[in-house]
Amino acid sequence: MSSLLSLFQSRAGLLRRGLRLSVLPLAATFATAGATGLDFGVSYAPAGGTLLQDGLLRIGVQDLPLAGFTVAAGLGTRGIDAAFGRSLVLPGLGVARARADAAVLYSGGVRGALSLSGTAGPVALTLDGGAWNAGLTHFDPLARWAEEAPDLRDGGAALGVSARYRLNREVVLSASGTLGGQSSVLAQAELRREALSYRFGVRAGQGVLGAAAGATYTDPDSGLNAALDLLVGPDTFGLTGHLGLDGVLGDGSSLRLFAAYEPWRTTSEVLRYGAQASLNVGAGTLDLEGYGGTRGAAGQGFGLKAKYLLPLGTPEETPAQP
Amino acid sequence: MTSKTPSLLAAALSLTLLGSGVSQAQTYSATDIIGKLDAAQKSARDLSFRLSGSGSFDGSAQKIDLSVQSIPASSLARVVFAAPDSLADNIVVVNKTEVRNYLYLTNQVTVTSTAKMAGQAGVTGIDFSQISNVSALLKSYDVKVLSATGTAGSRLFTLEGTPKAAGTNDGKARVYVTEAGWRPTRLQLLDSAGKTLADLSVSNYKTNSGLTAVRLTTLPKDAEIIRQ
Numbered sequence: 186m187s188s189l190l191s192l193f194q195s196r197a198g199l200l201r202r203g204l205r206l207s208v209l210p211l212a213a214t215f216a217t218a219g220a221t222g223l224d225f226g227v228s229y230a231p232a233g234g235t236l237l238q239d240g241l242l243r244i245g246v247q248d249l250p251l252a253g254f255t256v257a258a259g260l261g262t263r264g265i266d267a268a269f270g271r272s273l274v275l276p277g278l279g280v281a282r283a284r285a286d287a288a289v290l291y292s293g294g295v296r297g298a299l300s301l302s303g304t305a306g307p308v309a310l311t312l313d314g315g316a317w318n319a320g321l322t323h324f325d326p327l328a329r330w331a332e333e334a335p336d337l338r339d340g341g342a343a344l345g346v347s348a349r350y351r352l353n354r355e356v357v358l359s360a361s362g363t364l365g366g367q368s369s370v371l372a373q374a375e376l377r378r379e380a381l382s383y384r385f386g387v388r389a390g391q392g393v394l395g396a397a398a399g400a401t402y403t404d405p406d407s408g409l410n411a412a413l414d415l416l417v418g419p420d421t422f423g424l425t426g427h428l429g430l431d432g433v434l435g436d437g438s439s440l441r442l443f444a445a446y447e448p449w450r451t452t453s454e455v456l457r458y459g460a461q462a463s464l465n466v467g468a469g470t471l472d473l474e475g476y477g478g479t480r481g482a483a484g485q486g487f488g489l490k491a492k493y494l495l496p497l498g499t500p501e502e503t504p505a506q507p
Numbered sequence: 508m509t510s511k512t513p514s515l516l517a518a519a520l521s522l523t524l525l526g527s528g529v530s531q532a533q534t535y536s537a538t539d540i541i542g543k544l545d546a547a548q549k550s551a552r553d554l555s556f557r558l559s560g561s562g563s564f565d566g567s568a569q570k571i572d573l574s575v576q577s578i579p580a581s582s583l584a585r586v587v588f589a590a591p592d593s594l595a596d597n598i599v600v601v602n603k604t605e606v607r608n609y610l611y612l613t614n615q616v617t618v619t620s621t622a623k624m625a626g627q628a629g630v631t632g633i634d635f636s637q638i639s640n641v642s643a644l645l646k647s648y649d650v651k652v653l654s655a656t657g658t659a660g661s662r663l664f665t666l667e668g669t670p671k672a673a674g675t676n677d678g679k680a681r682v683y684v685t686e687a688g689w690r691p692t693r694l695q696l697l698d699s700a701g702k703t704l705a706d707l708s709v710s711n712y713k714t715n716s717g718l719t720a721v722r723l724t725t726l727p728k729d730a731e732i733i734r735q
Contacts, residue, residue, distance in 0.1 A: 280733075304612070304613065307592070351593055353592045403727075410729075431727075437728075439728040
């Protein structure tokens with residue numbers, strides 16, 4: 186049990202996932218694992234091409250400690266990627282974290298991203314920046330339907346800033362802004378009442394102006410979590426939501442369904458939906474995912490993904506059952 | 508607070524992690540009481556309690572409210588914060604090998620190995636692997652019975668621990684243990700001048716409520732994991 190003192194004065198990192206830029210979804214996976222591990226992934230989204238053109242096979246390593254950094258790297262049928270991260274916990278001061286991602290396609294095409302975040306007490310701040318010269322879908326065919334709307338431009342740069350401030354036990358104020366394909370700012374206040382949390386605020390930017398409202402329900406006993414967010418304005422409409430069930434497929438498993446309909450977006454797909462299941466199989470974790478949605482102006486599309494993460498090295502402590 | 512104070516808090520917290528036992532009307536030395544608590548630890552399959560009160564950090568008083576659940580045999584403990592506000596809804600899960608800290612504000616879990624924490628013991632003063640092993644932990648502390656009040660059978664003992672290691676005067680930790688059930692009822696931290704830095708009372712003390720390791724280690728599945 187840690188010192189009450191050091192806990193009171195510190196310990197946090199990035200902002201809630203929904204506010205970060207998902208500039209490099211491939212390398213971003215390194216943050217979701219436990220110990221150092223190998224991951225094998227295969228994705229396929231039929232688009233009229235060959236299996237190799239429309240699919241992706243990738244093998245990677247995650248959470249590898251190297252010279253003080255945490256490294257993730259991957260080798261796939263479309264290109265290679267790597268990520269370097271370093272976090273510093275300063276008891277009494279806070280936590281700082283830096284991460285750099287890069288990916289290169291065999292056909293030429295590069296993506297790079299840098300993320301800096303820090304927290305001190307009730308304040309959390311994140312800075313994200315990225316630049317690329319090849320569309321996201323060249324790197325990952327399913328990325329276009331990610332829950333966090335990705336920037337699908339063929340080339341460009343983006344900068345994002347997010348800040349969260351915990352006013353008191355029940356209220357968190359947050360503001361996030363993106364400068365890039367479709368620049369916008371979202372400012373919200375979040376209110377918590379036991380299992381329910383409400384948020385309301387404003388989103389304004391290029392081609393978007395509206396009032397945002399949402400609610401999340403979390404039940405730690407049953408593992409159920411659900412959220413719904415609405416954006417309404419004079420020329421703007423958006424609806425996103427998710428439903429999750431932790432532990433429904435066995436201990437440590439999770440199931441998540443999401444859908445997003447955001448006609449106001451100009452650099453992301455307007456309709457995105459998906460289902461993700463994660464379960465423990467053998468020594469590792471198996472993720473099965475299905476996605477779908479609009480494909481640019483040319484109708485709909487869908488894709489499937491399977492990924493297996495195998496932890497290596499020191500086995501994680503498995504608490505003995507009493 | 509000095510760097511050693513947290514280790515006193517660890518000693519005090521480990522004492523409070525122990526369960527109940529049966530007592531006879533007699534005089535107890537510090538060794539006796541610790542022996543009773545140690546024996547009780549081995550008999551309690553799980554225990555939970557609430558710590559609430561106040562602490563002063565950097566001169567300002569803060570409300571403290573947290574709930575602790577523990578399975579001593581697995582060296583597993585879960586702490587959920589309710590106050591102060593900046594830490595509310597944060598969760599700390601400690602096991603033999605690592606400390607996981609869930610941060611509500613950012614939906615993240617920081618993972619630090621206990622080895623790394625021990626290496627930083629000079630800063631935080633905490634050796635997590637010892638947290639449930641009272642006799643090992645107390646090797647480095649002098650514990651004495653400060654006072655015993657009340658009637659036989661339901662006396663309240665005040666245990667005071669001071670670090671054995673020579674060095675600067677680092678303050679003390681006090682644990683109030685009631686003979687009726689051998690439960691800790693109060694926890695105090697004092698600085699070298701005797702001023703109270705933290706005063707927490709123990710409530711909702713329960714043993715053998717059927718806690719499982721799975722329930723103690725559960726953290727939101729969609730939280731991002733940050734390894735240090």
